[in-house]
Amino acid sequence: MDTQKVHIDNGVDIDAIIGARETLTAAPEAAQFVWRANSEWMGGTHTRASVEKFFGLGEEQQHRKRFTYDTDHPEIFASQDNGSTPVEFVLVGLAGCLTAGIATVAQNRRIQLRRVEATIEAGMDLQGILGIDSQVRNGFDRVKAHFDVDADATQEEIEALVAQSQKRSAVFDVITSPTDVQVEVSKSQ
Amino acid sequence: MTSYSGHSTAGFVDVLIIGAGHSGLAMSYRLSEKSIEHVILERHEVANSWFSERWESFRLLTPNWQSCLPGYRYCGANPDGFMSRNEIVDFIKRYAAYSQAPVVTHTRVCSVEAVSSGYLVHTDQGTWRARCIVIATGAFNRPVVPKIGAVVPGNVRQLTAHDYKNPDRLDEGGVLVIGASATGIQFADEISRSGRPVTLAVGEHVRIPRRYRGRDIQFWMQLCGLLDTRYDEIDDLERARRVPSPQLVGTDDFRSLDLNSLKRDGVRLTGRLAGMRDGKALFSGSLRNVCKLADLKMNRLLETIDHWIQESGYDEGCSRTERFAPTEVDPYPCLETDLASGEIETVIWATGFRPDYSWLHVPVLNRHGELRHAGGIVDSPGMYVLGLPFLRRRKSSFIHGVADDARDLCEHLVGYLDTMSTPLKLAV
Numbered sequence: 001m002d003t004q005k006v007h008i009d010n011g012v013d014i015d016a017i018i019g020a021r022e023t024l025t026a027a028p029e030a031a032q033f034v035w036r037a038n039s040e041w042m043g044g045t046h047t048r049a050s051v052e053k054f055f056g057l058g059e060e061q062q063h064r065k066r067f068t069y070d071t072d073h074p075e076i077f078a079s080q081d082n083g084s085t086p087v088e089f090v091l092v093g094l095a096g097c098l099t100a101g102i103a104t105v106a107q108n109r110r111i112q113l114r115r116v117e118a119t120i121e122a123g124m125d126l127q128g129i130l131g132i133d134s135q136v137r138n139g140f141d142r143v144k145a146h147f148d149v150d151a152d153a154t155q156e157e158i159e160a161l162v163a164q165s166q167k168r169s170a171v172f173d174v175i176t177s178p179t180d181v182q183v184e185v186s187k188s189q
Numbered sequence: 190m191t192s193y194s195g196h197s198t199a200g201f202v203d204v205l206i207i208g209a210g211h212s213g214l215a216m217s218y219r220l221s222e223k224s225i226e227h228v229i230l231e232r233h234e235v236a237n238s239w240f241s242e243r244w245e246s247f248r249l250l251t252p253n254w255q256s257c258l259p260g261y262r263y264c265g266a267n268p269d270g271f272m273s274r275n276e277i278v279d280f281i282k283r284y285a286a287y288s289q290a291p292v293v294t295h296t297r298v299c300s301v302e303a304v305s306s307g308y309l310v311h312t313d314q315g316t317w318r319a320r321c322i323v324i325a326t327g328a329f330n331r332p333v334v335p336k337i338g339a340v341v342p343g344n345v346r347q348l349t350a351h352d353y354k355n356p357d358r359l360d361e362g363g364v365l366v367i368g369a370s371a372t373g374i375q376f377a378d379e380i381s382r383s384g385r386p387v388t389l390a391v392g393e394h395v396r397i398p399r400r401y402r403g404r405d406i407q408f409w410m411q412l413c414g415l416l417d418t419r420y421d422e423i424d425d426l427e428r429a430r431r432v433p434s435p436q437l438v439g440t441d442d443f444r445s446l447d448l449n450s451l452k453r454d455g456v457r458l459t460g461r462l463a464g465m466r467d468g469k470a471l472f473s474g475s476l477r478n479v480c481k482l483a484d485l486k487m488n489r490l491l492e493t494i495d496h497w498i499q500e501s502g503y504d505e506g507c508s509r510t511e512r513f514a515p516t517e518v519d520p521y522p523c524l525e526t527d528l529a530s531g532e533i534e535t536v537i538w539a540t541g542f543r544p545d546y547s548w549l550h551v552p553v554l555n556r557h558g559e560l561r562h563a564g565g566i567v568d569s570p571g572m573y574v575l576g577l578p579f580l581r582r583r584k585s586s587f588i589h590g591v592a593d594d595a596r597d598l599c600e601h602l603v604g605y606l607d608t609m610s611t612p613l614k615l616a617v
Contacts, residue, residue: 028556142521143474160485166478167393176474178464 012107030057046072046082087140091120093171098145101165111157115150143175199315202228203606205308206323207301209235209292211258211281212576213325215591217290218259219599225606229290229325230312232297236281238327240274245355246379247274248439250371251587252405258284259592269405271439302550303569306609320609321571321602324560328577328586330545334538340465342528346535350376353537356383362534363387365470365526367462369394370433373539374446378438380537381456388526388533389451391476392461395435396483396516397490399445402498403508406437413497415490416584417593420564430579433541448480448516459523468529472522480516488512544577565598571605573598 024031033056039049052066070083084092095118106113122143128136149158166172204220206213209231220227231237249256254268261284272280285292293314300311301322310317332349341347346360350372356379366377369391381387397406410416423429438446448458460473491512498504526533546554553569555561561568564581575594576586584590 156485156488159481160489163478163481163485166475167482172475172478176460176463178466178471 006110006112008107008110008112010103010107010113012104014104014107017104018108032056042070042082044072045077045079046070087122087124090140090171090175091122091143094143094145094169094175095120097169097171098147098162098165101169102147102149102161105161105164105168106151106153109157109161111161112152113149114152115148117148118145119148120145140175199312199317200228201318202226203319204228204321204323204602205230205310205317205319206325207298207310208325208327209285209290209294210238210325210327210576211236211284211588212327212591212595213323214281214285214288214290214292215258215595216323216325216573216575216599217292218261218288219595220602221288221290222259223599223603225599225603227291228317229292230296230298230310230317231292231294234294235285235292236278238329239277239281242329242351243274244350244353244376245274246375248272249277249588250434250437250439251407251589252439255407255411255587255589256280257589257592259595261287269443270441298548300548300550307571308551320606321573323598323602324546324549324567324572324574325576326544328544329542331543332538333541333543335462335540337462337465338536338538341470341536342468344531345528345533348535348537350537350539350542356380356385359383359385360534361385363532364535364537365390365528365533366537366539368392368433368539368541369436369448370539370541371435371437373537374436374448374451375438376537376539377451377456378446378454381451381454386455386457386532388457388459388523389448390459390462390470390472391448391479392473393433393479394483395433396447396487397435397437398447398487398511398513399437399443401491401494402511405443409494409497410490411584412503413494415493416582416587416590418583420579420581420585426579429583430577432578445513447513449514452517457523458518459526465528469525469527470533471525474522474524476522477518480518484515565594566601571602573602 033054035051035054037049037051039047042048048068048070050066050068052063054061054063069089071086071089072082073079073085074081099116099118102116103113120143122140124140125136127133128138147162149161151158151161153161203225204227206216206227206229209229213229213231214235217227217229233241248271250271252268253263253265253270253272256263256272263280296312296314298310298312302309302311304318307318307320308322310319310322332351334347334349338347353376359380363386364380365388366373366380367390369377369389373389377387377389399406401409420426436447438444444450452458458476460476461479462470463473464471491510495510498507528536543558544560546558546560551569551572553561553567553572560574560577562574562580565574565577567574574580575591575598578586580586581594581597582590585594
């Protein structure tokens, strides 16, 4: 079969991505991005965060609109449950990042996707954040993801898509490797 | 002229080859075939770094039958074996003698600079002038140690792949080997056999079996034409040039050496070394994925070989298709180890090598300090390089890979010399 004649469309503009890769190879300074979020305490454990602007390609950039997100804790924590917990947002980020990667890699490898569903779970021992046991870390003790993919490809090709997506995933890297975090404080006048 | 003017003039020549290893000698052979006048400058002795910059148990990853150079091939009694350091040095020295290569030994190149219609080459034995330069100094001059090495606690001894010689020279305690290419897994294997507890930090790696369907894996890769893939016919050349050496070892029993066998022998596998915090080495949680990627890639290679065998009708008398067990990862892989606790006494960096071009004062390096070249034709008229990974072909960094590259580059070089109409004038 001549694969060049089969129309593959996962909704990813792969030519634009390849073009961007070439451009940024030649101009690495334009590849320096800064992502931002702002947040405000809403009372209790409820916080409202928003994202709108970011920096990249050498200048200030803006999303199509401002996106807002509520984080809170569930009622069993005696909270109001106005939104998902912050740790669930990490899983949301991982799901979004890996799935976007799968779509992109599939487009590049000329594999038509029909459905990509992810189930992600992360274990956590609350003895960490509650300070009960100093041997227990605050964060996840493990993250497990399951991808169910319907595509015109073999099992091995699908496994390779998902593996390649992990290899190139920013959120996967954020979770699996340490990152220096700097938090500064100011007192309002 | 610069401060080098005090040195005597050593000579002028059409082509100056820097480095008398297998690459430089192969180029010399090709130039002699075309009656091109040339000299090889060698800082020590022929094939120096094969001995002085390798560990004691080092063997080639390619079988002896594959070792051939232009006009020369292995003729010993053990075609399926793998050369030791001494045997490689012997092989290359015999080649130098056989080809009557014009090698000037114990001459260290200090600086190369471009001048009109050629190059000035300053050595510790005087200055040469040449129309063409062939860089054959190898790809493994300097072990790469990531920045993170600077924050390893002082109680831990750090070694590079150039420093490491054998397990007996190590302290008795635990050893952390960083990197799971051929070098890293061979270190982990022999150090673990010496009784020391070994942790191996595993990043992206290439897993291949030593033998497949009754033959050495190199036999199939050569026969399928995989080793002949050219630099100008693959999608991502930069990536191909950075692929780590495959997990292979050359031993008399032809065994495969992979993460599963290391694990069985008690080596602890962790993810890539991702950071240091409070004296603790932190390992990436990506171990599962890098193992999966390597398993998938190995299986694709084996499928390619199976397909080729079937298509070519080679399968008569050759043993059946094989698949190897997926790489096993612990349910809870180790994510950190305390380097201050004394559990680890030695860290060995098997994190790759890079060439040293500190002597090359011609603007031909990119921002990563790599040569700008197209298949060995360096971005400066009359300058060439040999022996780098995937220089012109997948086999370029193998001993047997240099013959074709040297032929191609020699041809280009001859064409270049022909275009130089003015005779060379001694300007030093």
